[in-house]
Amino acid sequence: MINPRLLFPTVTVFISFIITILCLFAGTQKNFLENVDLLTLYTPEGSTDSSAHDFYSVHIMSYCQGTLGASDPSAGVTRNVTDCSHRKILFSFDPTQEWPEVSHGPELEWPRVISDDFHAFRMTTRSMAVLYCIGVGAMGAALLVKVWTAIAPRAGQGKIECGFIMLGTLSVSVASIIATVIAFEFVALINAHGKGSNVSAKYGEKLLGMTWAAVGLLLVGSVACFVNVFVRGPAPPPPMEKEMDIEG
Secondary structure, rough: OOOHHHHHHHHHHHHHHHHHHHHHOOOOOOOOOOOOEEEEEOOOOOOOOOOOOOEEEEEOEEEEEEOOOOOOHOOOOOEEEEEEEOOOOOOOOOHHHHHHHHHEEEOOOHHHHHHHHHHHOOHHHHHHHHHHHHHHHHHHHHHHHHHHHHHOOOOOOOHHHHHHHHHHHHHHHHHHHHHHHHHHHHHHHHHHHOOOOOOEEEHHHHHHHHHHHHHHHHHHHHHHHHHHHHHHHOOOOOOOOOOOOOOO
C-alpha cells in the first residue's frame, strides 16, 4: 500500500495535468473552450466588405473567428464563433495569412505595423506551445512512474518521479511567463499601434488564471516530492506477515 504522504504530489500533478491539457487544446474545435484564449483581436468597424471577421481569438495551438453581437467590443457583447482553425503545435497567428487580400490598407484600415508585431512574436508563441507540450509529457510520465511504483516498487523510483515533476513545473512555469508577457505587453503593443485604425486587442483572463493555477499546484507538488524523497527519505516497505508455525 502506498504511503498517503506520497500521494499528495501525484494529486497535484494530476490536477495540473488536466488543467494544462485544457489550456493546450482550448479553441482547437468549435464550442470547445473557445473563450479560454490567449488574446482576442478585434478588427475595425466597417470591414464587412473585406474577408476579415469581427474578431479573432488566438489560442495556444489554433485560433477561432466569428462575429460580434454589437459594434463595441468593450461593452461586454456576445461573440458568435463561426469557425476554428486546425490545431498545430508550432502555431502562430498571422493576420496577413488569414485575410491576405486586404490585410492592411484603407479598405480595412489595418496598419501594417500590427502585422509586423505578430510576425515578430511568431517564434515566441511557438516556443510557448512547445513548452506546454513538454510540461504535459513530463507530468504524464510522472503519473506513469507512480503507477509503476504502485505495481512494482523499486529503489530510486521516487527520484525519477520527482525529476519529471520538476521538469513539468519548469516547462509550464516558463510557458506561463511567456503567455503573461504576450497577454499584457503584446496586447498593449497592438492597442498602441492600432490607435486611429479601430484595431484593438484584449488578453484572455481565463487562460492566465488556469495556467497559473496549474503552476501553483505544480510548485506545491514539487516541494512535497522533494521533501518526501530527499528530506524524509523513501517510505519504509510494508511489514511482512510472519508465518506462524502450527504445531501439530
